[in-house]
Amino acid sequence: MKKISLFVLLLFGQVLAFAADEKTVSENVKPSAPSLGLTQSELLIVILLLFAVVLVFVSLTLLNAFKVMYKEQLHPTPYLSPEKAEQLNYDEWLKRRKKGYSIWEKLLSLKPIEQEKELEIDHAYDGIKELNNPVPAWFNFLFFGTMIIAVGYLFYYHIGGYGDLQDQEYKNEMAQAQIEKAAYLQKSANAIDENTVKVDITETVLAEGKNIFEGNCKVCHGDKGQGIIGPNLTDDYWLHGGGINNVFKTIKYGVPEKGMISWEKNLSPKQISAVANYILSLAGTHPAGAKAAQGEKYEEKDPQDNAMKAPADSLKTTNATK
Numbered sequence: 001m002k003k004i005s006l007f008v009l010l011l012f013g014q015v016l017a018f019a020a021d022e023k024t025v026s027e028n029v030k031p032s033a034p035s036l037g038l039t040q041s042e043l044l045i046v047i048l049l050l051f052a053v054v055l056v057f058v059s060l061t062l063l064n065a066f067k068v069m070y071k072e073q074l075h076p077t078p079y080l081s082p083e084k085a086e087q088l089n090y091d092e093w094l095k096r097r098k099k100g101y102s103i104w105e106k107l108l109s110l111k112p113i114e115q116e117k118e119l120e121i122d123h124a125y126d127g128i129k130e131l132n133n134p135v136p137a138w139f140n141f142l143f144f145g146t147m148i149i150a151v152g153y154l155f156y157y158h159i160g161g162y163g164d165l166q167d168q169e170y171k172n173e174m175a176q177a178q179i180e181k182a183a184y185l186q187k188s189a190n191a192i193d194e195n196t197v198k199v200d201i202t203e204t205v206l207a208e209g210k211n212i213f214e215g216n217c218k219v220c221h222g223d224k225g226q227g228i229i230g231p232n233l234t235d236d237y238w239l240h241g242g243g244i245n246n247v248f249k250t251i252k253y254g255v256p257e258k259g260m261i262s263w264e265k266n267l268s269p270k271q272i273s274a275v276a277n278y279i280l281s282l283a284g285t286h287p288a289g290a291k292a293a294q295g296e297k298y299e300e301k302d303p304q305d306n307a308m309k310a311p312a313d314s315l316k317t318t319n320a321t322k
Contacts, residue, residue: 109136192269194249200277209278212271216263225282227291230260234282235293242298247276 088096094114104110111119111133119131157163164172214223217230225233236242239258240250251272254262263272 107136107138109134190269192248192273194245194252197244197248197273197276199244199280200273201281205274206278206281208271209274209276209281212267212275213278216266217275220260222287222289224285224287225279226287226289231294232291233279234285234287234290236283236297236299237293237295238298239295243300244276244280246298247279248272251276 116131119133121130121132123130157165213221213225220228220230221233222228227233231239238246240246240255250260251267252262252264252269254260254264256262267275
């Protein structure tokens with residue numbers, strides 16, 4: 001043991017010396033990013049200490065094994081022939097068997113086979129007798145436990161009204177879904193571009209587009225889109241293409257050579273989509289004092305391709321009734 005203690009002290013001293021050298025070197029070197037809240041030097045010291053502990057444990061184990069082997073070499077254990085066990089019949093084995101029931105026998109309400117006569121019921125059919133085996137304890141615990149749970153459920157949901165029933169849970173989930181849907185639409189609205197914009201003629205969108213148009217566009221296009229400096233927006237003729245995609249693109253990037261600025265930095269994609277839908281809603285209004293048609297007549301092949309389609313409810317009325 002003295003040699004072991006001396007070995008441990010020498011090993012610990014080497015670790016401390018290595019740590020001091022590492023500290024000296026680290027003063028001139030920029031430390032790396034810490035790991036697990038430790039610097040590189042501290043982490044290395046911890047690893048070396050763990051290695052030293054493992055090495056000491058292995059050394060002690062090997063030392064004890066060598067001691068046992070050395071003692072066995074000096075004083076060998078004499079060989080003793082095994083004693084022949086006495087053979088018992090079944091009745092003798094039952095008598096010497098440990099009295100009492102094991103936990104497994106108590107849990108399953110098992111009875112030893114020697115008590116079978118005590119469990120027989122006083123009737124027989126064709127020589128076949130029935131045993132009065134009791135219900136296992138675990139089954140009784142489970143059965144009465146379900147009754148207690150049922151009473152608690154009845155009080156919690158139906159009598160006390162502390163929990164929501166299924167119909168109320170459905171309403172709560174649908175309300176939460178509407179909130180999450182509104183948040184998603186609000187977030188995804190700013191991801192619109194000239195390729196994904198859709199026609200949306202709902203009142204809220206048109207009202208928002210009208211406010212943006214009156215605040216920014218009527219100076220050049222008139223309050224009703226009849227055109228002043230800019231072209232007329234109420235006819236079927238367009239200088240840079242009609243339809244929701246082209247109108248959105250024109251508003252977003254502007255026409256600098258014609259004096260129309262880019263609104264990409266002033267308006268969000270959702271606002272540009274709203275004002276583009278409002279401009280398309282002015283088609284065919286024929287306001288007084290409208291400018292003459294400019295550009296080429298635009299005929300959209302299938303206007304429904306760019307229409308905003310409402311998501312269908314996956315739960316139909318008939319299924320909900322069922």
